[in-house]
Amino acid sequence: MRVALVTGGSRGIGRAISEHLAGAGHRVAVNYVRAKDEADAVVAGIGAAGGEAIAVAADVGTEAGATELFAAVEERLGPVEILVNNAGIVRDNLLLRMSPEEWDEVLAVNLRSVFLCTKAALRPMVRARWGRIISITSVSGISGNAGQANYAAAKAGIIGFTKSISKEVGSRGITVNAVAPGFIETDMTARIDESMREAVFGQTAVGRFGTVDEISAAVGYLASEQAGYVTGQVLVVDGGLAI
Ligand code: NDP
Numbered sequence: 001m002r003v004a005l006v007t008g009g010s011r012g013i014g015r016a017i018s019e020h021l022a023g024a025g026h027r028v029a030v031n032y033v034r035a036k037d038e039a040d041a042v043v044a045g046i047g048a049a050g051g052e053a054i055a056v057a058a059d060v061g062t063e064a065g066a067t068e069l070f071a072a073v074e075e076r077l078g079p080v081e082i083l084v085n086n087a088g089i090v091r092d093n094l095l096l097r098m099s100p101e102e103w104d105e106v107l108a109v110n111l112r113s114v115f116l117c118t119k120a121a122l123r124p125m126v127r128a129r130w131g132r133i134i135s136i137t138s139v140s141g142i143s144g145n146a147g148q149a150n151y152a153a154a155k156a157g158i159i160g161f162t163k164s165i166s167k168e169v170g171s172r173g174i175t176v177n178a179v180a181p182g183f184i185e186t187d188m189t190a191r192i193d194e195s196m197r198e199a200v201f202g203q204t205a206v207g208r209f210g211t212v213d214e215i216s217a218a219v220g221y222l223a224s225e226q227a228g229y230v231t232g233q234v235l236v237v238d239g240g241l242a243i
Contacts (some may be wrong), residue, residue, distance in 0.1 A: 001024075004021045006018045011186070012186030012188060018042055022049070024224075029076075033058070054077065054098045079124035085113065085134070086242045103149075105187075111161075126169065133176045135158045136181065176232065178233070179237060180242075182235050207239075210239055
């Protein structure tokens, strides 16, 4: 079984991915930045279910945070073999009102982190001639979304990054893919009001928000041995929102 690292694994989609990978027998590092109690609860839940996990605090948008994270995981579990770049934030605003800080913060946590963590993970993966890198992008990065220029730019950046790195490392047994969720029930979408929800349901072929388990199952497939011939792809899991 493999060593997996899930950035932002303490809540929402990252939590479900951590639990799914642990359920598949992998040893999981659950990264978080602030929510220590939530991260500890994820680790305890995985342990109670017979799995193995650790929690590691680090801000993956900074070079120091990413470096410390990989050093801690390598020391406690070994080199990362499955990397899930999941950490993300929103700071929504119309462009004319968007501050440079809102732009920089979203780009750092959603895109710079993917560069930093993927780079840190690659060297041992190349040496081992096996690796899985899966980044969580968004339908916003494919279709765009008013009020989310910063977030959509970061998520579109993940797609270009994923396709490029898949070409750099494909011959080394490393696959690089992205999963693009539509609207999923988590803390991130909890503030969406009823009228907006109804509008989203109307635009979504299956007529509802998705669940975190529907995203973690897609990630689980891309992380599996059987997915070795799938690379450079964006798997859209959005109930038909983007079609
Ligand atoms: P949540 O807000 O529920 O959870 C975000 C997670 O990211 C938390 O674990 C949080 O840690 C972590 N995090 C935030 N900033 C950092 C940081 N600087 N360093 C490390 N970890 C950090 O988000 P979701 O589960 O909804 O989203 C997960 C991913 O899926 C994101 O990339 C998001 O953009 C993407 N996505 C979500 C959609 C949705 O509808 N929910 C739709 C499309 C994409 P802590 O708990 O410590 O704060």
